[in-house]
Amino acid sequence: MPTNKPIPTSTTEYEHQYWQRVANGDVCIAHCQACDHVYHPPRRYCPDCYSDEWEFEPIAGTGTVYGYTSIHRPTERFASDTPIVSAIITLDEGPRLMGRVACDSEAIAVGTRVRLDTSGLSSDNVRLTFELLTK
Amino acid sequence: MDVFQHVLAPMISSNLLGDRYRMQLRPMKPVLIGYGETSVGESLNCRYEELNMWATREALRDVDLEPDDIDGLIATAPFRTERFPLPRLIEYLGIAPLNFAELTGVGGASHVTSIHRAAGAIENGQAETILVVAADALHSDIGPRTVIEELSDSVSEFEDPANIVPSLYAHVANWHLDTFGTTRKQLAEIAAIAHEHASLQRAERAHRQEAKSADEILDAPMVATPLTADQCALISDGGAAFIVTTEENAAELDQVPVRLTGFGARHTHDHISQMPSFNETGAIEAGQRAMAEATVDHADIDVLQIYDCFTITVLRILEDLGFCERGNGGDLVDSGALRLTGKWPLNTHGGALAQAHPGMPCGIFHITEALRQLQGRAEATQVDNASTALVHGNGGIFSTQAVAILERGECHAD
Numbered sequence: 310m311p312t313n314k315p316i317p318t319s320t321t322e323y324e325h326q327y328w329q330r331v332a333n334g335d336v337c338i339a340h341c342q343a344c345d346h347v348y349h350p351p352r353r354y355c356p357d358c359y360s361d362e363w364e365f366e367p368i369a370g371t372g373t374v375y376g377y378t379s380i381h382r383p384t385e386r387f388a389s390d391t392p393i394v395s396a397i398i399t400l401d402e403g404p405r406l407m408g409r410v411a412c413d414s415e416a417i418a419v420g421t422r423v424r425l426d427t428s429g430l431s432s433d434n435v436r437l438t439f440e441l442l443t444k
Numbered sequence: 445m446d447v448f449q450h451v452l453a454p455m456i457s458s459n460l461l462g463d464r465y466r467m468q469l470r471p472m473k474p475v476l477i478g479y480g481e482t483s484v485g486e487s488l489n490c491r492y493e494e495l496n497m498w499a500t501r502e503a504l505r506d507v508d509l510e511p512d513d514i515d516g517l518i519a520t521a522p523f524r525t526e527r528f529p530l531p532r533l534i535e536y537l538g539i540a541p542l543n544f545a546e547l548t549g550v551g552g553a554s555h556v557t558s559i560h561r562a563a564g565a566i567e568n569g570q571a572e573t574i575l576v577v578a579a580d581a582l583h584s585d586i587g588p589r590t591v592i593e594e595l596s597d598s599v600s601e602f603e604d605p606a607n608i609v610p611s612l613y614a615h616v617a618n619w620h621l622d623t624f625g626t627t628r629k630q631l632a633e634i635a636a637i638a639h640e641h642a643s644l645q646r647a648e649r650a651h652r653q654e655a656k657s658a659d660e661i662l663d664a665p666m667v668a669t670p671l672t673a674d675q676c677a678l679i680s681d682g683g684a685a686f687i688v689t690t691e692e693n694a695a696e697l698d699q700v701p702v703r704l705t706g707f708g709a710r711h712t713h714d715h716i717s718q719m720p721s722f723n724e725t726g727a728i729e730a731g732q733r734a735m736a737e738a739t740v741d742h743a744d745i746d747v748l749q750i751y752d753c754f755t756i757t758v759l760r761i762l763e764d765l766g767f768c769e770r771g772n773g774g775d776l777v778d779s780g781a782l783r784l785t786g787k788w789p790l791n792t793h794g795g796a797l798a799q800a801h802p803g804m805p806c807g808i809f810h811i812t813e814a815l816r817q818l819q820g821r822a823e824a825t826q827v828d829n830a831s832t833a834l835v836h837g838n839g840g841i842f843s844t845q846a847v848a849i850l851e852r853g854e855c856h857a858d
Binding site for chain 2: 349384
């Protein structure tokens with residue numbers, strides 16, 4: 310039975326490396342050294358130029374909400390977390406990724422600025438969680 | 445020396461090469477002809493193979509064909525993928541041997557794509573009469589809760605696995621609401637139209653047969669904001685089949701032939717977070733290509749069959765197909781144009797929101813409904829003089845898009 314907050318059982322070493330870094334609070338993004346493409350999710354070959362010469366680089370952790378929803382009826386194993394505010398965030402580095410936002414459902418909108426909060430990340434919790442970036 | 449005139453033509457005329465080669469030297473024009481549907485609902489107590497056979501039986505009976513008349517198959521794998529569903533079905537349906545067999549693979553865009561694949565195989569002379577079938581027992585064999593759990597388990601680890609399919613679409617819904625001022629009620633109105641059209645179907649043809657107002661749809665339990673349960677596809681048992689054959693063969697059959705006059709497809713992403721823009725799906729290019737090939741304009745479309753796994757899917761696609769300006773989907777819904785009496789009657793069977801959603805086979809009902817309309821057999825939801833239908837399919841999370849233009853042909857049979 311899957312637990313609530315596992316390190317994903319990734320199938321490739323690169324994906325596993327990614328989640329290990331997340332567990333250590335070192336959230337990274339793939340940056341191709343051959344063609345300069347910055348992409349997510351990570352994979353063995355750059356999806357733009359197919360080079361395997363890419364590096365994980367730390368992200369600033371700031372970004373802007375693109376899409377969002379408040380999940381009221383997730384699957385059984387996440388039922389205790391509801392409502393879950395899930396967002397698709399455009400990182401300031403360019404790529405988008407999905408994370409949760411620790412805020413009230415009504416406090417989020419397209420364009421809301423958020424910042425990654427790495428304080429809760431551990432091998433038991435690799436869910437990227439953002440907080441509202443208030444001016 | 446002209447090889448055709450001096451060598452091949454005499455052989456053909458003397459039938460030295462047999463019927464088979466004579467057939468293949470002349471390009472065949474494909475048409476859609478018969479169709480069949482199972483009942484739909486929650487407890488048909490049929491397995492995948494049985495439902496596929498049921499749908500096939502109805503399609504064969506519709507045009508008085510025998511299983512042996514089929515020489516090609518396009519089928520859809522069951523929700524729980526078997527290792528080799530295709531040979532299994534070929535044997536089970538009693539249609540072996542076949543010249544052509546394919547399994548679909550672009551989710552809800554599969555069935556619209558299948559029309560094009562079948563037509564191409566007939567034009568190429570690979571097969572003459574192709575069965576396209578899709579059916580599954582999503583509700584009674586697997587169960588709604590399990591379906592939701594298993595679909596959620598398949599969400600990438602790079603997208604929060606707390607997401608279920610509705611919540612992945614909900615990200616785009618909120619984007620549309622925030623960006624254009626679309627209202628939750630306008631979204632709900634799309635489900636109200638679906639429920640009204642489903643309520644007009646025969647009981648065995650609609651999983652849900654009750655009309656509902658937009659307010660009632662908004663009052664349903666919230667799944668993922670802004671999508672309430674009534675704005676999410678049903679989970680049903682059922683399926684359908686249709687037959688694509690040559691124009692020549694169709695002339696012998698007692699149904700109105702329907703021609704595929706335009707087709708387009710466009711596939712863009714897997715993760716919803718990697719969708720290039722929430723303001724554009726591949727349906728833009730797919731639709732433009734299909735309509736250009738068919739040389740039709742929006743005003744020519746009599747019936748709209750848009751894949752409706754969620755209300756936001758319909759809103760997004762209507763804009764992408766150019767039925768209104770970008771951002772004005774809500775106003776189009778409010779205008780009444782999508783109702784039965786409107787300019788572009790939408791999903792006149794009730795769609796995945798209210799008629800049936802048996803998983804992978806969902807999109808095939810949009811096609812059989814288009815055939816019903818174009819053949820003048822749509823009973824209570826018949827659109828007057830329907831001669832051109834646009835059928836759309838969407839798979840994944842706005843990932844795969846396909847659009848077909850279908851037009852009513854001339855009936856040759858007495």
